[in-house]
Amino acid sequence: MEYDALTGWDDDTTAEAYAAFTRAYPMYSASSRDLAARAGLTRSRVIVDLCGGTGTTAEAILALAPPDATVISLDSSTAMQSIGRRLLSDPRLTWVNAPAEDLAAHVPARSVDAVVCNSAVWKTDVAAVAAAVRRVLRPGGRFVFNIGGAFAGVTHPDTLPMPSMPSLSVLIERITARDYGIVPAAAAVPPKLPLPVITRLLTDAGLDVVATEVTGQRTTTAERAAWLSIPVFAHPEGSLTYEQKMAILAEAAAQSNPDDVTVTSWLVIVAERPEQS
Template identity: 85%
Template sequence: MEYDALTGWDDDSTAETYAAFTRAYPMYSASSRDLAARAGLTNSRVIVDLCGGTGTTAEAILALAPPDATIVSLDSSAAMQRIGRHLLTDSRLTWVNAPAENLAGHVPAHSVDAVVCNSALWKTNVAAVVTAVRRVLRPGGRFVFNIGGAFAGVTHPDAPVPPTGPSLTTLIQQIATRDYGIAPPTAAIPPKLPLPAITRLLADAGLDVVAAEVTGQRTTTAERAAWLSIPVFAHPEGALSYEQKMAILAEASTRTRPDDATVTSWLVIVAKLPEEAA
């Protein structure tokens, strides 16, 4: 089976591997806590966890939300949400199985204090999602999200540390070329959502950017390898089977040190609907 990082999330194997990863490693839980802290949830009554998956971000929101708050975790993957329902049983949390673009069809207009979206916005129709978010936010409400560094075209100052040897990704590509003749990508891919572009999309919807920060997250080689074992993220991209990709990953991992670390870059944005908005 071929998995796709944009459309392949409604799959039991992907959901189970992803959930196991989030419990074993801090990548998503740490970024979720960061976003939730920026959302100003102390007095929030209604909060949306957009593209919520198995509920890692919802868990961070629940830790900060008031006792009488309502949290809506919306995601298009039923497989991811099946796991989330077992992991999180807080009565404040409601699960909605729907695409992010359809948010406004499931949450009343002008009712939401904060929308939080972790590691997912670039996988959506961004303009449609921003429009939907603006419709559900109350005046003064916040939209807090992050964009992966490659998609935003940003690099944290701590990221360009000279590696001790070839990276795991480089080794995977070398093995794929050696064993399957798969050539590495040659053309640089322009960033999909640089800050000026996302600022324009937000402004077109009536949202103001009130904070934008490039953050860095420490990632060990062991964590990176575990992340690459999630079917939708397995490398190299293309026609190889998941089993073939895992064999490549296993060989590449033997040529790295699990505790070696790199810094992953993120663009974190806090947008707000002005208080005077109708």
């Protein structure tokens, strides 16, 4: 079976694997708490969890939102939201099944104090999303989101000792080449959403970038292996089946030290709708 990293989210296997990962490992919950803290939610009345998936970010928002606030978790995946409804019950939380680009069709204009989006902007039409966010935000409202380092072209300055063994990515490449004759392309792929591009898209939509930061998150090899077992993230990309990719991952993990730590980089952006707009 094959899964596409853009369209495979509305799949029960992917949704269950993702939900299991978020419960077992801190990556998404930690980044969700960071974004929610940057959104300034203490006086917010309406907050949107954009591309909210199974509700990990909504949970972080609810922990900081006032008791009378409304949180709207919007996502296009029925499978992801089905799990979220099962795992997260709060009278302040409303689920909306729709693409991020259609946000303004489901939320009244100038009604939202903050929009938070964790790890998902890269797979949207960013220009359309920025325009929709600007439309629903109140003047002074915030749009807080992050982009993975590879997509943003950033690296956190923290350095760590070299791992005791080759990384999972290197081992996966070696095993794939040995068993299937598939060698990764040598040419480097330019980052899809570097800060100048993001800034231009937000500015064109009528939003001001007020803060940016490159953050780093420590990730063990065991956590990365679990992340790579989620169907939409399984490597190598391409024509191999999920079962073949999992066999490669299992062999690579067996040759790795599960406690080795690397730093995962993220570009965090805070934008606002100007007060006079």
